[in-house]
Amino acid sequence: MPEITYRQAVKDAMVEEMRRDERVFLIGEDIGTYGGAFGVSAGMLEEFGPERIVETPISEDAIVGAAAGAAMIGMRPIAEIMFMDFILLAMEPLVNQAAKARYMFGGKATVPMVIRMPSGSGTGAAAQHSQSLETILMHIPGIKVVAPSTPYDVKGLLISSIRDLNPVCFVEHKLLYKEKGEVPDEEYTIPLGVADIKREGSDITVVSSGIMVHKSLKASEILADEGISVEVVDPRTLKPLDVDTISKSVKKTGRMLVVHEAVKTAGWAGEIMASISETPAWDYLDAPMRRLAGKDVPIPYNPKLEAAAVPQVDDIVQEIRAIVHNKY
Amino acid sequence: MPPTKVDAKFDNEKTEDVLTRAEKLSLSKKDLVEMYRTMIKIRLFEEMADKLYALGKVHGTMHLSAGQEGVAVGTGTVMHDTDYLLNHHRGHGHFIASGADIDKMMAEFLGRETGYCKGRGGSMHIADVDANNLGANGIVGGGIHLAAGVGLAIKMKEEDNVVLVIFGDGAANQGILHESFNMAAIWDLPVVYLCENNQYGMSAAVTRVSSKVPFKGRAEAHGIPGYFVDGNDVLGVYEIMKNAAEHARSRKGPVFVEAMTYRYFGHSKSDRNLYRTKEEIQAWKEEDPIGRFETLLLDAKVITDADIDEIYQEMNQAIDEAVSFAENSPEPDPSDVTEFVYA
Numbered sequence: 263m264p265e266i267t268y269r270q271a272v273k274d275a276m277v278e279e280m281r282r283d284e285r286v287f288l289i290g291e292d293i294g295t296y297g298g299a300f301g302v303s304a305g306m307l308e309e310f311g312p313e314r315i316v317e318t319p320i321s322e323d324a325i326v327g328a329a330a331g332a333a334m335i336g337m338r339p340i341a342e343i344m345f346m347d348f349i350l351l352a353m354e355p356l357v358n359q360a361a362k363a364r365y366m367f368g369g370k371a372t373v374p375m376v377i378r379m380p381s382g383s384g385t386g387a388a389a390q391h392s393q394s395l396e397t398i399l400m401h402i403p404g405i406k407v408v409a410p411s412t413p414y415d416v417k418g419l420l421i422s423s424i425r426d427l428n429p430v431c432f433v434e435h436k437l438l439y440k441e442k443g444e445v446p447d448e449e450y451t452i453p454l455g456v457a458d459i460k461r462e463g464s465d466i467t468v469v470s471s472g473i474m475v476h477k478s479l480k481a482s483e484i485l486a487d488e489g490i491s492v493e494v495v496d497p498r499t500l501k502p503l504d505v506d507t508i509s510k511s512v513k514k515t516g517r518m519l520v521v522h523e524a525v526k527t528a529g530w531a532g533e534i535m536a537s538i539s540e541t542p543a544w545d546y547l548d549a550p551m552r553r554l555a556g557k558d559v560p561i562p563y564n565p566k567l568e569a570a571a572v573p574q575v576d577d578i579v580q581e582i583r584a585i586v587h588n589k590y
Numbered sequence: 591m592p593p594t595k596v597d598a599k600f601d602n603e604k605t606e607d608v609l610t611r612a613e614k615l616s617l618s619k620k621d622l623v624e625m626y627r628t629m630i631k632i633r634l635f636e637e638m639a640d641k642l643y644a645l646g647k648v649h650g651t652m653h654l655s656a657g658q659e660g661v662a663v664g665t666g667t668v669m670h671d672t673d674y675l676l677n678h679h680r681g682h683g684h685f686i687a688s689g690a691d692i693d694k695m696m697a698e699f700l701g702r703e704t705g706y707c708k709g710r711g712g713s714m715h716i717a718d719v720d721a722n723n724l725g726a727n728g729i730v731g732g733g734i735h736l737a738a739g740v741g742l743a744i745k746m747k748e749e750d751n752v753v754l755v756i757f758g759d760g761a762a763n764q765g766i767l768h769e770s771f772n773m774a775a776i777w778d779l780p781v782v783y784l785c786e787n788n789q790y791g792m793s794a795a796v797t798r799v800s801s802k803v804p805f806k807g808r809a810e811a812h813g814i815p816g817y818f819v820d821g822n823d824v825l826g827v828y829e830i831m832k833n834a835a836e837h838a839r840s841r842k843g844p845v846f847v848e849a850m851t852y853r854y855f856g857h858s859k860s861d862r863n864l865y866r867t868k869e870e871i872q873a874w875k876e877e878d879p880i881g882r883f884e885t886l887l888l889d890a891k892v893i894t895d896a897d898i899d900e901i902y903q904e905m906n907q908a909i910d911e912a913v914s915f916a917e918n919s920p921e922p923d924p925s926d927v928t929e930f931v932y933a
């Protein structure tokens with residue numbers, strides 16, 4: 263299989279869907295000649311022209327609102343929000359309009375749209391360009407939230423998101439754009455709401471997503487040398503959440519750690535722990551369930567502070583050791 | 591001036607020679623030299639910041655304002671120390687022109703504990719709250735709503751100052767501008783809106799993404815007086831800003847100024863400048879605000895070539911000192927990462 267980057271996988275999914283379905287279009291800031299702030303849509307203007315690569319003023323509220331309006335009458339917009347932080351300027355059309363239209367109108371409306379947004383810290387861009395806000399989105403009925411960690415998952419999940427009949431927030435991690443992985447040439451999709459086991463193990467289940475999957479895998483390698491066998495489960499879709507796969511894994515390992523970059527308080531780790539406590543896996547637990555998350559702070563500028571604000575490989579290693587060695 | 595993408599007449603005077611203009615504006619020769627010095631300081635400071643970025647000493651992202659010093663200094667010279675400033679991401683010049691300590695600025699860029707924000711904010715969030723500078727902003731248009739609140743509080747507290755909010759042409763397309771204009775207008779708030787039109791919001795040419803320019807029509811639609819000024823003419827900016835600030839200061843309500851200028855560097859560190867030509871950038875460099883002012887001052891014998899050399903030397907030295915202050919300052923301790931979240 264050919265290897266492509268995470269960035270290329272986003273683009274390939276969009277390009278293939280735009281070729282297949284003329285209702286699909288991309289709308290956002292600087293997505294044409296500039297190629298998007300992270301270069302994801304570079305070259306798409308040349309292929310599809312300004313009618314389908316719709317470059318907007320700096321007006322996030324109107325971008326998401328316009329995408330929702332277009333979706334309501336049958337188009338399939340993909341809106342790019344340059345940094346996830348800016349979705350906060352567009353919460354009204356997303357939460358009060360797009361998310362609720364179908365329900366309010368008795369199931370008669372559909373709002374098939376995707377909002378792509380790069381999340382996360384690690385670039386030194388500080389507090390207003392580094393947030394992981396997926397939990398806020400997960401809280402809203404009517405919205406689906408996807409957060410892929412590999413190029414393969416990106417492509418399969420983005421195609422499914424574009425074809426989905428609901429508003430889907432597609433959360434890309436900006437540090438992963440350069441990450442490479444195998445992606446088949448032929449078309450494939452990955453259904454929303456299905457987790458993936460990224461590494462099999464028997465001592466502990468680590469649930470993580472986005473960049474934390476990679477950090478968890480690195481931690482697992484280190485721990486393997488000490489004889490600790492880690493299973494890494496990537497939900498891939500945070501909403502709907504595949505509780506079943508996680509529960510089965512926890513039943514097998516008897517321990518669970520959830521790792522995310524988003525801040526700890528009211529983060530989705532809590533949702534996963536609560537969900538697991540509602541399943542039979544609860545009876546199989548040999549240790550308290552734990553979570554390792556971003557500290558409850560805005561992301562600082564100084565690189566050492568920035569690194570200290572979110573879980574690093576070493577933190578994951580130590581936390582797993584503590585759980586497995588019954589320190590809690 | 592090279593053809594601007596906004597086709598309209600400027601509201602500032604520019605006919606008379608520099609000394610006559612200065613006299614009309616009550617600016618002494620010393621004031622003129624000071625304005626020139628500040629422009630050089632900004633230019634050299636940013637060139638150093640760019641160099642440090644290339645060396646990996648400044649990280650993250652940075653938005654340089656080289657080419658826009660006329661707006662910064664024309665404005666900064668007008669404003670009072672007690673006025674509030676809501677700056678934007680491309681605001682190094684405005685901060686320096688409002689009297690920033692470049693040691694603390696450089697330390698912030700290097701993420702040091704001695705920086706204006708103790709290394710927590712960086713270039714894009716630099717602030718000096720003690721001096722009524724309420725910060726640069728990473729959110730395009732992020733200061734525009736705050737301005738209405740600051741203006742309202744000035745009135746409530748019966749302070750005699752004003753708030754200056756600075757934003758780009760790109761930010762003028764955020765819907766919040768209308769909400770803020772409307773509030774400021776109905777409540778007669780002492781807000782000076784300054785739109786620094788450098789003709790691009792990232793890669794978006796202002797005329798491509800804006801229904802109607804100059805933007806002053808948008809202000810006028812709310813009953814707010816609007817002015818359009820040549821931003822590369824530092825005296826023109828001074829003249830218009832002086833009138834504008836006076837309008838707000840004498841409690842006649844909000845006012846809007848749009849200064850036409852140009853940015854030389856890319857938008858930020860990821861820009862490959864694919865949306866404009868080298869020729870266009872060059873044509874604007876020939877209208878450089880520093881170059882234009884320098885010529886005027888030389889022609890009027892306000893300064894000599896020797897003075898200029900001296901100013902450059904002095905400023906370079908001040909900037910080198912700022913760098914060494916920053917480099918010798920401690921970094922924050924990572925165990926303090928949770929400090930400052932709550933009061």
Ligand SMILES: Cc1ncc(C[n+]2csc(CCOP(=O)(O)OP(=O)(O)O)c2C)c(N)n1
Binds near residue numbers: 729760791
């Ligand atoms: C709400 C929001 N949207 C988008 C961005 C990304 N961005 C940063 S600066 C910029 C262009 C701003 O243009 P303008 O207001 O004209 O200021 P300039 O950069 O030209 O000084 C964009 C799109 C942002 N920081 N915040």
